[in-house]
Amino acid sequence: MLRMMCITAHPDDEAGGFGGSLLLYRDRGVETSVVCLTPGQAASNRGGARSDHELAAMRRKEFTAACEILRVSRGIVLDYPDGQLHRQDMYKLVHDLALQIREFRPHIVLTFGPEGGVTGHMDHSMTSVFTTLAYHWAGRNNRYPDQLKDGIQPHRVQKLYYGTTNFTLPDRPVISLSPATANIDVGKYVETKIRAFRAHTSQAPLFPLFEQHIARRGKQELFHLAAVDPPTNIIQENDLFAEVQEG
DSSP states (O other): OOEEEEEESSTTHHHHHHHHHHHHHHHTTOEEEEEESOOOTTOSOOTTOSSHHHHHHHHHHHHHHHHHHTTOSEEEEOOOOTTOGGGSOHHHHHHHHHHHHHHHOOSEEEEEOTTOTTTTOHHHHHHHHHHHHHHHHTTOTTSSGGGOOTTOOOOOOSEEEEEEOSOOOTTSOOOOOOOOSEEEEOGGGHHHHHHHHHTOGGGGGGHHHHHHHHHHHTTEEEEEEEEESSOOOOOOBSOTTTTOOOO
């Protein structure tokens, strides 16, 4: 079975940036995994939570509900601090992501670009950096050799994609998004993607803004092919699994 992993920063990122593609490829029989680095406990929208701990628990449940709507095969929320990814031990965090990759053995990985996606969020930027290193290091036997036991082996992911858009937001940091090399038609999944985002009820004040962004994206999710193994020429794609070899 083909496998796809999506690595995000916060609960709700999986629906907002990648939900259509997660649904599309699940429909095509692809096994999907979402790894979220934080439980989103520093969010401005609190959903009535009285503490960060209470909000984290609430958002973990919302993430589970959204993953069920998106039919994600395997959803995991790690416990890194929301809003503080730039202060974390890079080697340790990449260690954790490399292990996730080695265990799930995806054929492709999706994440944000280093600019932080359309919002320019610093946690998104750091997620890109950590994921990019994990993509490369998970396939090498001289990186985190302590993991290589009990059946865990190095795993070379065939493709790494950064989510991108063809627009920026006027009220956000100035960013330069990666050019799209893949245009994925997710038109039939847009309403389900919106429903998955709305499962994050603590973030209800964001719903109108999110739906504005969805309207600007239209029926497409855009991606930039950041790395490919083996190396090849970059061409315009309409299928993230183009040229991917099973096994």
